Amino acid sequence: MIVTALPSPPDERRLAVVPPAIERLSKLGHEVRLPTGYGAPLHLSDEVLSAAGATMVPPAEARKSAEIALVVTPPEPASLEGLQRGTFVVGFLDPFFALPTVRALAERGLRGMCVELMPRSTYAQKMDALSSQANLAGYAAVVLAAQRIDKVLPMMSTPAGTIAPARVFVLGVGVAGLQAIATAKRLGARVDAYDTRPVVAEQVRSLGARFVEFDLGIEVGQTEQGYAQALTDEQLERQRAQMAKVVAQSDVVITTAQVFGRAAPRLLDAAAIGGMKPGSVVVDLAASTGGNVEGSVAGQEVVTEGGVQILGLHPLAASVARDASLMYSANLTHLIEHAWPDGELRSASEDEVVDAVLLVDDGAVRHEAVRDQMEATA
């Protein structure tokens, strides 16, 4: 197959292919054709990319010949221009929110492989880009918070007095939340964490942090795929009230709560944030899907009147773009390797992974929930 990558938007430093992925794809017999200047966001020159095995061609040419086009974020419909019908567009397609992109794919007869739809099985984990990026985002969130807050995270007993350890509160303990907990613990903070799924309590404790229990009235489960179920309004209210107390005594709050296919739940309102000490930091990892925190803006830093900084981390993991690209490109490579075992796409009816990720095929959207959403907003 001939593989290319569509350039990322200017505020996105991650790349969908970097040298190790190029090498691997070439070894598998694929040809990688990249638009000149593709590596610039990561200081990768055209020479470096060709040395790894890529053919550097003018952008238009890259599109024209491509059979697979890799993307980091859902491409603007305009940027799909020039791709041949039947070409696979593979990457984050944000199916529930980037509806124009999905529509454009279908209309142009392109085929969309959406990595967000990857099954969360043990086997598929090497192709699970949501996990790989969330993991780095969790790390980056803590590092950012540590840099922004005006105190140190660890406890220090010094001749000038003892500095108490900072309190970090992680809300939502998926992959990102776990890594955030681990990183904050490493830096010596006292970490509390909370999630609606009770199974994560053990995982939280396995990292040495404390799991905060709120009384929500009833137990909340998870879907088969491991995603959280949505809470009722009343449950959300109870949770908010009890959480405000924990938030008030925290120096850093990191929120990562997502519900698959929906806007992120609003966990902290202005009142809760208002209870925090001036100088405290809130990092909202869900900012781009609506935000867990009232007032958070994706990609921006907002300082409240009370002196609390709310950082809407976006795009995910962009602050560790080099490693994020490494992981992401490896995920895509694994996917290509799995889906085209010998140049031929596995049939969706036989392969669970292809069935799950193949979002747009033959001009149609294959995923029911996405279809519903599109109809609703049409």
Added chain:
Amino acid sequence: MIVTALPSPPDERRLAVVPPAIERLSKLGHEVRLPTGYGAPLHLSDEVLSAAGATMVPPAEARKSAEIALVVTPPEPASLEGLQRGTFVVGFLDPFFALPTVRALAERGLRGMCVELMPRSTYAQKMDALSSQANLAGYAAVVLAAQRIDKVLPMMSTPAGTIAPARVFVLGVGVAGLQAIATAKRLGARVDAYDTRPVVAEQVRSLGARFVEFDLGIEVGQTEQGYAQALTDEQLERQRAQMAKVVAQSDVVITTAQVFGRAAPRLLDAAAIGGMKPGSVVVDLAASTGGNVEGSVAGQEVVTEGGVQILGLHPLAASVARDASLMYSANLTHLIEHAWPDGELRSASEDEVVDAVLLVDDGAVRHEAVRDQMEATA
């Protein structure tokens, strides 16, 4: 005694007195009079300060009545206006470089207590502001570097491949260097460190890092006070050459090398920096005394052509201003408690600490090296 504090310059967020210090000074029988709005950089309102026991007065009044005036950085000569003769100005006075300030103090009949001159004895450690600030600076340097670099510090074995741990190289292992090592280790980096004083090798290893040995021809000692001795030119040359190799393979370099009373030694030249990978980060903690790194500018972030970021961290520890102020104010409080055991200043001839720190008294500069420096530049 009546204690006040001179406001810090706008780019300095640290304060010389914060509530715990106010409480302690009041308990010792001193009166703390602060100019209104003093706490603004740290979001401390006048109410909070008065609640702690300070009297909030208009700035001019604060100066007029003060017997002791605390500072965070050497005050501009102009800002000494309004202090009565005989008033003690206590804090960082940067005696070898802020000569105008020293001169102004002497000329106006003020008395200067310079905390940089604190003896480095075990007993005096609680008053040692250089240590307390350097400690936080070491932490802040690593956190800043971690935030700026486009990869993660720890090793991560993930389904998408293994991320190798970042390599951090700490140059100069005083208090700041040690804390930098500890923090980088905590974050999971592979840490190398180097210092000219061989005694620190054990300390480096005690933190789990590797001490890099360079062959400098001869052994280099330390002064009685624990400060490093200056190296000869030839030694510096050898060191530079061997160091370039280590630097080239590092993702983060943190330099902290200082020599008491002199400009910081130049450890890394453009060539060495040029050998580093694009995206790497260099943090120069000595930027404000001339810099260990060619091209570093205090308080600025410079990106080289090769894509290396050079961060001149300045002012020290300002990024963790809240804790830095806590420590610094505690150091000063301890000094006041020690120097004025019952309202009376201990005589310099009897007390080692007072003798050391009392830089300007009776219109004269008491410290010989500083006097020499002043004469040389006069």
Added chain:
Amino acid sequence: MAAWQTFAYILASILFIMGLKMLGRAETAKRGNRLSAVGMLIAVIATLAAGGLDYTWIVLGLVIGGAIGAVAARRVQMTGMPEMVALLNGSGGLASMLVGTAEYVRVPEVPAFSAVAIMLTVLIGGIAASGSVVAFGKLSERIDGKPYLFRGQKVLNASLLALALLAAAVVVIDAAVIGNVGGVTAAFVLVLLLALALGVLAVIPIGGADMPIVVSLLNSYSGIAAAAAGFVIDNNVLVVAGSLVGASGLILTNIMCKAMNRSLANVLFGGFGAEITAGGAAAEGVVKPLTPEDAYFILEAAGSVVFVPGYGMAVAQAQHVVAELADLLVKNGADVRHAIHPVAGRMPGHMNVLLAEANVPYEQLVEPGDVNPNMETIDVAIVIGANDVVNPAAKEDPTSPLWGMPIIEVDRARTCFVLKRSMNPGFAGVDNLLFFKDNTRMIFGDAKATITGMVAAFKDA
């Protein structure tokens, strides 16, 4: 002795052996005690069944003794156990002494070897009997618990012992050369009286706190007395059971000594140890080293422990084992804290980094001000490669460069372990008087190795 009787005695001995072994482990202790009781029953029955005895007095003795024993055992308060054991041991010693005497009286011609055995029985049994009574008195506070001391005590005890041995020699020679001249000689009575006196004199100078050790030692003595009695009446089960108790009692005594941080010699020679302690002269210049193994016995019995880490912990990279030891101590019921001195290590927060790495809970970290006020109530302070921060010169010696610095006052803890590699001073270069204090024990060696040793001792228990 009939073969079946020997077999019964062998069976009894096996039960004693297994019983003793099992008594040393919590899970099996109960079963062990019962096994050994069955062994005793078998031995008694086998003895009675051998026949040839007039049962009247025996049965009378058994009934009276049994009744007294049973009632006493039932009545005694749980808190009064040690003194009860002392009394019981006293009657055991008395019994052995009487058996020896009876044999001497009964047999017309005692062979020399038997005479030796008899004298040992009488001497050791007598000491155990009267010593136990004194121990009982001290434990139950019928006698003042303070050590009774007077000049020349050592000399007196030594002379009395010499006299007793001399008298015993006379008896033996009597027996060997001219044959036992029917009946008790003056020399024999003298041995008897001196034994009783020695028991009193040996125990009286020892302080009440050491009494449990003394009782254990006297228990070992009465075991040996029983073994000696076994030689007197040529009875194997007595020899076996007595020797077992004698030897294992000695080991137990040693274990108890270590748990109380006393040396066996100190207790063995009674008053001598007490006298030195009472003298109270600051034992400056004398360093008391300890092995990690012995340290275990003290830690095992400690209710409150404070760790004081310093730069040496960092050098040794001992933080993980320290955390593990702390864990074990907590599990063992001790209250454990880590007191971090502000200047410990080589950078501010040095100890925090290490202990956080080892996952020591923040709740266990305290400042000097939190432990100093109650330092007297701390059973053990473990100083791990710290030096300047625990140097009492800071409060005792105004000429010291450390003078005036607040320290962690481990010198006031009940016991203080100092773990370091040598007597070298720390960063400040100041010698440390802590090392010479009475309650300080130096554990030399790399701190990690030392603590690893303590941990091993714990896990092995």
Added chain:
Amino acid sequence: MAAWQTFAYILASILFIMGLKMLGRAETAKRGNRLSAVGMLIAVIATLAAGGLDYTWIVLGLVIGGAIGAVAARRVQMTGMPEMVALLNGSGGLASMLVGTAEYVRVPEVPAFSAVAIMLTVLIGGIAASGSVVAFGKLSERIDGKPYLFRGQKVLNASLLALALLAAAVVVIDAAVIGNVGGVTAAFVLVLLLALALGVLAVIPIGGADMPIVVSLLNSYSGIAAAAAGFVIDNNVLVVAGSLVGASGLILTNIMCKAMNRSLANVLFGGFGAEITAGGAAAEGVVKPLTPEDAYFILEAAGSVVFVPGYGMAVAQAQHVVAELADLLVKNGADVRHAIHPVAGRMPGHMNVLLAEANVPYEQLVEPGDVNPNMETIDVAIVIGANDVVNPAAKEDPTSPLWGMPIIEVDRARTCFVLKRSMNPGFAGVDNLLFFKDNTRMIFGDAKATITGMVAAFKDA
């Protein structure tokens, strides 16, 4: 027996006891061996000095035997030690057998008890003698090291043993009822021959790799034979030394079994164990649990160890003790690595965080691809609370949801310990066939507690 002779024997026995004890510790082993040699010398001299013996043949025997022994000991290669010990043990067993026979021949009227002792001496001595020769053959590869197996082996051995016991009973009854009718009876000869045959038959079915255990067991046998000979000639030092070796040899055999991960029963009943292994039927459904204590013996002898941590290590917070155990293994000379599977734990890099916290050097961390190719050469793989990432279903069962995922193939290691609390599946909910593999040992319980136990066993050694 003269009193002085008894004393000499007692002295010799004490030296044997101390010698044996010291032989068990590396620091004292040499001194221990010499002490026991001195004990032997004393025993021999005391025997010779008792007089009443015709020295001609004795001296001849001593000289010839001494010369052969000394030359053989000097000549043997260091690598040939185990077979040398087997031969030496064989001559010891032979000697006891002959002593028993000689006594039977010499004494006109053997009492029943002595007859029993003689028969035991002959039987056990004979087995030790011929068994040792076969073991020598296998070890020196003069006999094929493979287990010789045939149908009905068990039955044959059992019948021969029964026959031997029957014949021995005849001899004893002979002696008891009609008196020893002067000279060797057919029954006696039969016992002798059967003993020799049993020795051969018991050892021949055992594989060469197990021979050291067999030699140790035969050593214990020959100790018991010596003790039995002691009863025959009413000699106490024989009884003591023989029983000591017999009992301690059994313990040593047990220790060696554990180090080789074999059960004593398996070896004791000779071929039976081998037969099962040879059968080779996949023992699916049978789980073999192990205690941490026994695991120690295997680890102690391991030259290469791979740790495979998983989510359970995180839950148990066992990382610090894992690092400690790894340290101890390295000190013990083993090559140690930690193989981190990419999906181990519950987040990417989960294991890295934990192991970095415990200061495991990065050099010890490897990926599955680094260990899988040489897994056969790994002595022990320790799986710590991992499950899915070591599930062989990923390569063996195409219907499994894990099918196709690269795993860490610990099932191919020589021995694999799996530390978990139960047989529950992991995150993926898939049952794990690894638990049932032949070379897998399950160590149930919290992983931290388990490893702590292993560490304790190590430190205690």
Added chain:
Amino acid sequence: MNPLLLFVFVLAIFLGLELITKVPSQLHTPLMSGSNAISGITIVGAIIAAGEGGVIATVLGTIAVVAATINVIGGYLVTERMLGMFKTGKGA
């Protein structure tokens, strides 16, 4: 006296030294008391002394029997009571 008895003595002493190694502190007193009860084995000697005749020996023997029985009965019962204080299972 049978010289073999010396043998028995030596072996028992060694065995006694090996038998006990490490004892948790709560067991110190029960172990002491339990082994003290065993040292009451002198009861066997006392019985023989009390039963073999001779007036003085009988008197002394009877007193010895009383004393030894107190030791034995009291010792076992007291030990039993102390051990009853521990919860079964992991008492250490």
Added chain:
Amino acid sequence: MNPLLLFVFVLAIFLGLELITKVPSQLHTPLMSGSNAISGITIVGAIIAAGEGGVIATVLGTIAVVAATINVIGGYLVTERMLGMFKTGKGA
């Protein structure tokens, strides 16, 4: 036979069981060999058998002495050689 001998036997067996607890694997063979040498104590029996007269007994006894001496001398020397391989100090 003296029944006390049984006593001796029982005690020695128990002592043997207690004497060895944990042995580092390098010492397995030396310990086996060293204790094997001790089991050569049967030499005492052999000497008596060879020296007490009777033709057959003397023949058997003499062979027994040869065999036992091989065991004793060979055993101690072999053990000594094996232990010589360890460095002194911490050999474990």
